[in-house]
Amino acid sequence: MDFWKMPLEDLRQAAAEATAQRHARRVTYVVNRNANFSRICTVGCAFCGFGKRPGTVGATADRIDEVVARVGQTPWVTEVCLQGGIDPGLKPEYYFDLVRALREAFPWMHLHAFSPMEIDSLCEKAGCEPEEMMSKLRAAGVGTIPGTAAEILVDEVRQKISRNKLPAARWVEIVRAAHRAGVRSSATILFGHVERWQDIRSHFEVLLKVQEETGGFTEFVPLAFVPYQNRLGGILAGRAGGMKVLEERIRKRAMRLYPLARMVLGQAIPNLQTSWVKLGVGGAVESLSWGCNDFGGTLYEEAITRSSGGKHGERLEPERIEEAIREAGYVPSERSTLYGQVKKVFPLVNKSCQPLVEEHRIQRIATINPN
Numbered sequence: 001m002d003f004w005k006m007p008l009e010d011l012r013q014a015a016a017e018a019t020a021q022r023h024a025r026r027v028t029y030v031v032n033r034n035a036n037f038s039r040i041c042t043v044g045c046a047f048c049g050f051g052k053r054p055g056t057v058g059a060t061a062d063r064i065d066e067v068v069a070r071v072g073q074t075p076w077v078t079e080v081c082l083q084g085g086i087d088p089g090l091k092p093e094y095y096f097d098l099v100r101a102l103r104e105a106f107p108w109m110h111l112h113a114f115s116p117m118e119i120d121s122l123c124e125k126a127g128c129e130p131e132e133m134m135s136k137l138r139a140a141g142v143g144t145i146p147g148t149a150a151e152i153l154v155d156e157v158r159q160k161i162s163r164n165k166l167p168a169a170r171w172v173e174i175v176r177a178a179h180r181a182g183v184r185s186s187a188t189i190l191f192g193h194v195e196r197w198q199d200i201r202s203h204f205e206v207l208l209k210v211q212e213e214t215g216g217f218t219e220f221v222p223l224a225f226v227p228y229q230n231r232l233g234g235i236l237a238g239r240a241g242g243m244k245v246l247e248e249r250i251r252k253r254a255m256r257l258y259p260l261a262r263m264v265l266g267q268a269i270p271n272l273q274t275s276w277v278k279l280g281v282g283g284a285v286e287s288l289s290w291g292c293n294d295f296g297g298t299l300y301e302e303a304i305t306r307s308s309g310g311k312h313g314e315r316l317e318p319e320r321i322e323e324a325i326r327e328a329g330y331v332p333s334e335r336s337t338l339y340g341q342v343k344k345v346f347p348l349v350n351k352s353c354q355p356l357v358e359e360h361r362i363q364r365i366a367t368i369n370p371n
């Protein structure tokens with residue numbers, strides 16, 4: 001069956017059925033947080049409001065102890081996602097020391113760290129190949145990597161939206177190297193800008209090929225373009241005849257892309273993650289009937305989408321996620337980064353016996369994990 005040509009309602013129906021067959025009414029989510037350690041970036045992607053050129057307003061990077069202190073504000077998370085700009089001032093040692101410091105301070109947290117673009121830059125700074133870099137990062141404590149920086153894996157499109165970014169083949173090379181080193185990753189797509197459906201199709205084909213070879217993708221995460229505070233958004237809104245028209249185009253694209261992802265990729269990559277950051281809680285709930293089975297995470301410190309004018313906040317408490325999932329008629333289920341059961345093994349007090357976790361959280365944890 002050619003899903004690419006299916007009428008939208010039929011496609012959505014097929015996606016809803018395929019999701020129910022695979023996941024029943026269970027919708028997973030992860031209690032995680034972001035820690036964006038540097039906004040300094042020399043790449044200049046047209047869709048990005050986060051990266052700042054060195055020396056410009058807002059171009060700041062954190063010391064390692066500052067990142068550790070921020071992560072320490074949410075000791076109950078099971079995952080930390082570390083990503084930053086391509087900052088020429090950060091030496092490879094910074095990345096390794098950051099990972100080691102977090103591992104030492106919070107050994108119960110899984111470190112989901114550094115995009116293929118950051119790993120490419122690290123390889124260049126350290127003068128080594130991706131395989132060697134991935135082995136070193138794994139030895140330092142990296143558990144998985146985010147499959148961001150994929151945008152659209154078609155160089156002609158990449159040239160238009162982020163011409164200084166690593167080429168599609170290099171993204172694939174780094175992700176393959178990670179998977180071979182035993183470091184799994186997510187897979188992403190950035191859609192709703194200049195890409196055509198045939199580019200999305202090519203992108204899916206690349207992901208399927210990698211997954212066939214390595215089986216290393218944990219989930220597919222479509223990311224809708226946020227157009228409000230970046231160069232590309234201004235240009236595309238002008239061409240479209242206004243921001244409202246552009247918003248509507250992105251929404252329509254999302255409505256077809258999610259069910260297509262379920263039908264085309266779902267056998268190989270069974271987890272399809274929605275994004276409350278990009279779609280809002282209402283949009284994310286709606287996408288559960290388009291093929292999504294994962295609600296994403298709590299994030300606690302969402303900065304990248306907000307920097308592009310994202311309107312849906314920087315954090316979502318686990319209770320709110322569960323409530324949204326339940327209200328939509330599904331069964332919420334907290335998961336680990338690798339879609340396993342969560343193990344709450346973190347201490348509830350610090351070395352001075354001060355509580356690390358507020359009372360209501362201890363109760364919630366006790367409810368979920370009676371043992």
Ligand code: SF4
Nearest residue numbers: 041043044045048051
């Ligand atoms: S998307 Fe990443 S690489 Fe591109 S400008 Fe933003 S921070 Fe830099």
